[in-house]
Amino acid sequence: MNGNVTYYFGHALTGQGVKHLYKEMMEEAALVYFLQGPATFKGSELLKELGYFYVKQGFAVEWFKHALLEEVVEAVYVKGCNRLFVWASEWNIEPTLLGTKHRVMSFYDCLEDIQLKKVGEQLAEAMQERATWREKCIAKLDQAIKLHDDWEVVTQSCMNWQALNEQVENLKNEVFQSIVLNKSGIRTHRLLGTLTPRGAENTVESITKSITTRFMIKGKPGTGKSSLMKSLADEANARGLDAQIVWCGLDAGSVDMVIIPELNFCIFDSTEPHIFYPEDGRLGDKIFDIGQHCELSEEAETAIEAVRAQYKEAIQDAMGHSKRYAEAEYTVRRLLDNCLSASLWREKTAPLFERLTK
Numbered sequence: 001m002n003g004n005v006t007y008y009f010g011h012a013l014t015g016q017g018v019k020h021l022y023k024e025m026m027e028e029a030a031l032v033y034f035l036q037g038p039a040t041f042k043g044s045e046l047l048k049e050l051g052y053f054y055v056k057q058g059f060a061v062e063w064f065k066h067a068l069l070e071e072v073v074e075a076v077y078v079k080g081c082n083r084l085f086v087w088a089s090e091w092n093i094e095p096t097l098l099g100t101k102h103r104v105m106s107f108y109d110c111l112e113d114i115q116l117k118k119v120g121e122q123l124a125e126a127m128q129e130r131a132t133w134r135e136k137c138i139a140k141l142d143q144a145i146k147l148h149d150d151w152e153v154v155t156q157s158c159m160n161w162q163a164l165n166e167q168v169e170n171l172k173n174e175v176f177q178s179i180v181l182n183k184s185g186i187r188t189h190r191l192l193g194t195l196t197p198r199g200a201e202n203t204v205e206s207i208t209k210s211i212t213t214r215f216m217i218k219g220k221p222g223t224g225k226s227s228l229m230k231s232l233a234d235e236a237n238a239r240g241l242d243a244q245i246v247w248c249g250l251d252a253g254s255v256d257m258v259i260i261p262e263l264n265f266c267i268f269d270s271t272e273p274h275i276f277y278p279e280d281g282r283l284g285d286k287i288f289d290i291g292q293h294c295e296l297s298e299e300a301e302t303a304i305e306a307v308r309a310q311y312k313e314a315i316q317d318a319m320g321h322s323k324r325y326a327e328a329e330y331t332v333r334r335l336l337d338n339c340l341s342a343s344l345w346r347e348k349t350a351p352l353f354e355r356l357t358k
Helices: 022-028 041-055 113-156 161-176 225-238 298-337 342-356
Strands: 005-009 011-014 017-020 031-036 061-065 073-078 083-087 102-106 187-191 193-196 199-202 213-218 243-247 255-260 265-269 285-289
Touching: 005 187, 011 113, 011 193, 017 113, 022 073, 022 083, 022 187, 031 041, 041 061, 041 073, 041 083, 041 298, 041 342, 113 298, 161 225, 193 298, 213 225, 225 243, 225 255, 225 265
Parallel strands: 005 061, 031 083, 031 102, 187 243, 213 265, 213 285
Antiparallel strands: 011 017, 061 073, 073 083, 193 199, 243 255, 255 265
16 A cells, blocks of 8 residues: 655745754654755656655655745655655755764766866856845845734734633643653654745645644734744643644744644644635634734734735745746756766666665
C-alpha cells in the first residue's frame, strides 16, 4: 500500500530575513543526506523521485516547497525511518556528525566547465539580480512587521486579558483533561507558509488533512494568538505529550499552529492572510474566538485603519519584489541545469537509490 505526502514550505521570506528549520529537523532525523551542489530544477526532480520512492514503499513523506518557485521541492523528510534529504548548499548547512547520522553527496562535479564558461557572465548577472531583489523584498517585509507591531499596540490596549486567561485555562482543561504520560514530550518544528509572488500562501489543508480536532483561532493582531499556542505546546510537553510548532511565514518569532499528534489535535491562527472556517462534515472543527475580549474604541479603529493601509501597501511592494526575485531564481536554475552532465548525474544518483533499500 502506498504512503502519503504532506506539504510544507521549506523556507519563508520574513521580516527578519529568510527563515528555515532544517537545523531543527536535522536533530529530529535519524539519518540526514546533505545534497551539495548548485540549486537546480534537476535537484528538485531528484528530491521528488526520492519522495515517490518512499511513498511507494508505504511511508508517509513530507515535501518542503520552495517559497518562490511553485513546483520546486527543496527537501524531503521520510517519517517512520526518519530520513531527511535536503539540498544543503543553498542554506549553508554543514554536516557535523560524519560517520554516524550525516551523509554527504556532492553534485558540483556534474557541472561541465565548457558550458559554465558560455553562460558565466549571464549567470553572474542573474545571481546579482537575485540577491538585490531578495534584499528589497526582505526590507519591505521588515517594514510590514514594524507596522504590524504598531497595529498590535493599539489592539493590546483594548484587550480584557483576564477574560482571555480564563478562556485559555478552560481550553487547556478541555484539551488535556487529566492526561499525563510517563515520558518526555518531544518538540518538532515546521513552517506554515510564506509570502510568494502569488501572495501569502500556506499548506494548512495538507498539514491538517488527517487531524480529527481542529481549533481555529479568531482574533485581531496582538491579542495573544501566538502566545496562546506556545503555552499549549509547553503544557503538552510538560504532560509528556509531543508537540509540533508550526511557525509563521512573515514574523520569524511568531507561531501560527500547534499540533499535538497523540491527541489528534491542532490549533491554528485562522485570520488574515490564512482565513479558515469549520468545514461541513468535520465534526472536530471549532472556532476559538478571542476577538470577543477586544473592544476597540472609535479612536482605536481610526488609528488601526491608518496602519492597516500602510501595512497592506508594504506587503504589496514585497510581493512585487518577490516576483522579480523569483524570475532571477528561475534564470539561475535554468542556466545551471543546462550545464549539468546527464551521464554524470545518472551515475551520481544511482547509488543514492541503491543505498535507500538497505
